[in-house]
Amino acid sequence: MQELIDSVFYPAFSNPLLDQRHDSSVVDLSGLRLALTTDAFVVSPLFFPGGDIGKLSVCGTVNDLAMSGAKPYFLTASFILEEGLAKSALKAVVSSMRKAADEAGISIVTGDTKVVDKGKGDGLFISTTGVGLVAPSLSIQPRNVEPGDAIIISGDIGRHGIAILSVREGLSFEQALDSDCASLNSLVEHILEESKDVHCMRDLTRGGLAAAVNEIARDAMVGIEIDETAIPVVEPVRGACELLGLNPLYVANEGRMIAFIKRESADKIVAACKNHPLGYGAALIGRVTASHPGTVLLNNGIGVSTVLDLLSGEQLPRIC
Amino acid sequence: MQELIDSVFYPAFSNPLLDQRHDSSVVDLSGLRLALTTDAFVVSPLFFPGGDIGKLSVCGTVNDLAMSGAKPYFLTASFILEEGLAKSALKAVVSSMRKAADEAGISIVTGDTKVVDKGKGDGLFISTTGVGLVAPSLSIQPRNVEPGDAIIISGDIGRHGIAILSVREGLSFEQALDSDCASLNSLVEHILEESKDVHCMRDLTRGGLAAAVNEIARDAMVGIEIDETAIPVVEPVRGACELLGLNPLYVANEGRMIAFIKRESADKIVAACKNHPLGYGAALIGRVTASHPGTVLLNNGIGVSTVLDLLSGEQLPRIC
Numbered sequence: 001m002q003e004l005i006d007s008v009f010y011p012a013f014s015n016p017l018l019d020q021r022h023d024s025s026v027v028d029l030s031g032l033r034l035a036l037t038t039d040a041f042v043v044s045p046l047f048f049p050g051g052d053i054g055k056l057s058v059c060g061t062v063n064d065l066a067m068s069g070a071k072p073y074f075l076t077a078s079f080i081l082e083e084g085l086a087k088s089a090l091k092a093v094v095s096s097m098r099k100a101a102d103e104a105g106i107s108i109v110t111g112d113t114k115v116v117d118k119g120k121g122d123g124l125f126i127s128t129t130g131v132g133l134v135a136p137s138l139s140i141q142p143r144n145v146e147p148g149d150a151i152i153i154s155g156d157i158g159r160h161g162i163a164i165l166s167v168r169e170g171l172s173f174e175q176a177l178d179s180d181c182a183s184l185n186s187l188v189e190h191i192l193e194e195s196k197d198v199h200c201m202r203d204l205t206r207g208g209l210a211a212a213v214n215e216i217a218r219d220a221m222v223g224i225e226i227d228e229t230a231i232p233v234v235e236p237v238r239g240a241c242e243l244l245g246l247n248p249l250y251v252a253n254e255g256r257m258i259a260f261i262k263r264e265s266a267d268k269i270v271a272a273c274k275n276h277p278l279g280y281g282a283a284l285i286g287r288v289t290a291s292h293p294g295t296v297l298l299n300n301g302i303g304v305s306t307v308l309d310l311l312s313g314e315q316l317p318r319i320c
Numbered sequence: 321m322q323e324l325i326d327s328v329f330y331p332a333f334s335n336p337l338l339d340q341r342h343d344s345s346v347v348d349l350s351g352l353r354l355a356l357t358t359d360a361f362v363v364s365p366l367f368f369p370g371g372d373i374g375k376l377s378v379c380g381t382v383n384d385l386a387m388s389g390a391k392p393y394f395l396t397a398s399f400i401l402e403e404g405l406a407k408s409a410l411k412a413v414v415s416s417m418r419k420a421a422d423e424a425g426i427s428i429v430t431g432d433t434k435v436v437d438k439g440k441g442d443g444l445f446i447s448t449t450g451v452g453l454v455a456p457s458l459s460i461q462p463r464n465v466e467p468g469d470a471i472i473i474s475g476d477i478g479r480h481g482i483a484i485l486s487v488r489e490g491l492s493f494e495q496a497l498d499s500d501c502a503s504l505n506s507l508v509e510h511i512l513e514e515s516k517d518v519h520c521m522r523d524l525t526r527g528g529l530a531a532a533v534n535e536i537a538r539d540a541m542v543g544i545e546i547d548e549t550a551i552p553v554v555e556p557v558r559g560a561c562e563l564l565g566l567n568p569l570y571v572a573n574e575g576r577m578i579a580f581i582k583r584e585s586a587d588k589i590v591a592a593c594k595n596h597p598l599g600y601g602a603a604l605i606g607r608v609t610a611s612h613p614g615t616v617l618l619n620n621g622i623g624v625s626t627v628l629d630l631l632s633g634e635q636l637p638r639i640c
Contacts, residue, residue: 004407004410004433005433008407008410008411008414009414009431009433012411012414012415012417012418013414013417013418013428013431015427015428015429024430025394025429025430027393027394027427027429029352029354029393029394029451029453030352030453032349032350032352034349034394034451036394036396036429036430036451037396037430038396038397038398038430038431038432038447038449039398039432040398040399040400040432040433040434040447041434042400042434042436073347073349074345074347074349074354074356076356076357076358076449077358078358078359078360078447078449079360080360080362080400080445080447087324087328090324090328091328091332094328094329094332094333095332097332097333098332098333107335107347108333108335109335109345109347109356110344110345110356110357110358111329111333111358112358112359112360112447113321113324113325113329113360114360114361114362114638114640115321115637116362116442116445116638117637117638119439120441120442121440121441121442122436122440122441125400125436125445127358127360127398127400127432127447127449129358129396129398129447129449131349131354131356131451133349133350317435317437318434318436318437320434
């Protein structure tokens with residue numbers, strides 16, 4: 001995918017706005033700083049523990065706006081239906097979108113629907129686009145990350161990917177495991193009220209924590225060190241990963257984020273996160289270095305560091 | 321489709337912004353009048369005479385903005401690729417999008433790509449969202465249409481649908497027939513510079529001219545009369561329609577529009593359109609009446625009027 005983006009999309013579309021390489025593009029329009037983001041959702045199955053493609057499509061787009069520090073305002077949604085999709089399923093998805101949009105405080109303002117013949121789609125695909133506003137003085141982006149920054153995570157990782165997989169593989173757990181799918185904009189507002197020292201934020205979706213830190217290391221040209229033992233992973237996720245031969249660092253999340261913050265403000269922000277329902281599991285997990293720019297090292301807690309790479313293929317397809 | 325929109329989408333998403341029932345939603349954001357529109361494109365085949373899914377996805381979204389009187393600024397694009405799509409095809413589509421965007425003066429600012437397994441998609445689907453600005457004093461929308469208004473069309477109809485069908489059915493014509501696919505924003509600017517008397521505009525996409533006039537008659541609760549003999553149709557389109565048992569009034573276009581205008585300004589605007597490369601075939605084709613609100617009558621030129629209905633099914637699937 002990265003190869004495709006670098007070899008096909010960037011060369012054709014290249015412009016200074018696209019080159020921000022962040023979750024949203026922040027553009028200037030008549031003096032307003034508009035944040036724009038778009039995502040296609042092709043998750044399979046359409047319904048999973050803790051969510052469905054509708055909730056996911058709203059939360060995913062709200063989160064991309066929030067990661068730029070933008071307040072979400074408007075959402076558009078386009079639907080590609082495969083012939084034969086049950087109307088009851090569509091109704092359930094659409095009502096779940098409305099609920100998620102209301103919770104995040106974003107208005108669904110326009111939409112479109114196309115139908116493709118049986119066998120030319122897979123039930124339902126949704127593309128959402130979000131429009132938000134960034135405050136005049138705020139700058140949250142990879143290029144602001146600098147050596148010395150602390151890295152905090154908002155909670156335990158891997159729930160979304162394992163929840164999806166549990167349906168696909170017919171796994172069951174002693175305790176129910178729901179996707180972490182949630183709109184993070186209220187947590188982000190809470191963090192930004194607490195401190196002006198936030199340099200960058202990123203939600204941990206496709207490719208998990210490993211992809212997020214590698215992208216930032218590459219785009220900010222800094223080194224990153226992550227302390228493996230500091231990363232929260234709940235027991236059902238750890239167990240399922242062992243069973244399935246997966247590494248939780250690469251498993252997708254839909255309601256978790258990392259933030260890059262001036263070291264002196266990190267403890268205060270971790271404490272603030274813990275007071276928010278979406279950040280109660282927050283932890284300090286690493287730091288930014290001037291050495292090994294572009295590379296992420298994983299410290300295993302007994303003094304051994306290994307390189308934490310991007311996976312060459314997707315660990316789990318169609319997770320969002 | 322209309323049933324689906326009325327029974328599933330409107331009840332769930334209902335809000336004053338969505339209820340505008342126009343090609344774009346015009347929303348207020350910190351004093352700016354933002355126009356937002358989104359479309360999914362599932363056209364088959366991906367490449368057709370006069371265009372491809374990439375060009376279509378840009379022009380279609382630019383046109384939806386233009387129909388609200390908005391100047392287009394930003395475009396987002398999300399791609400759903402079926403495994404096995406040739407990289408050369410993707411490159412051609414993406415480069416065609418860039419060209420169409422440059423021509424329309426719109427910037428592609430952010431995007432997303434998902435891949436689905438073979439047999440779960442159909443080569444490539446694209447969803448685009450457009451962001452534009454509407455001038456403070458401008459109001460172009462169905463509710464402004466009033467009895468006495470003249471209806472003008474920007475050119476001959478049916479080219480896009482027949483161009484697509486010619487590839488699907490292996491038809492050939494004496495003269496090559498290209499899709500009319502084009503961005504109409506420059507024509508709209510030209511019209512709005514000429515006159516302040518434009519009440520509503522609508523591009524003639526899915527469902528063709530018949531769908532457009534029926535939607536406006538229903539949403540503005542006015543009667544509409546169309547003069548069949550005044551509607552421009554070129555010979556290859558008329559011939560292909562006869563051969564295939566299609567009615568050109570229902571065939572899709574991607575670079576044609578109608579405008580509802582105060583009667584006294586209509587001739588001036590037709591003349592202005594004829595001076596523009598996308599409006600050289602403009603014609604006065606009908607009028608708005610206070611009688612038979614919600615219904616469109618078609619006058620056949622020898623004194624007989626019939627009701628021009630919406631089709632109950634789609635005449636041609638996957639035309640855009």
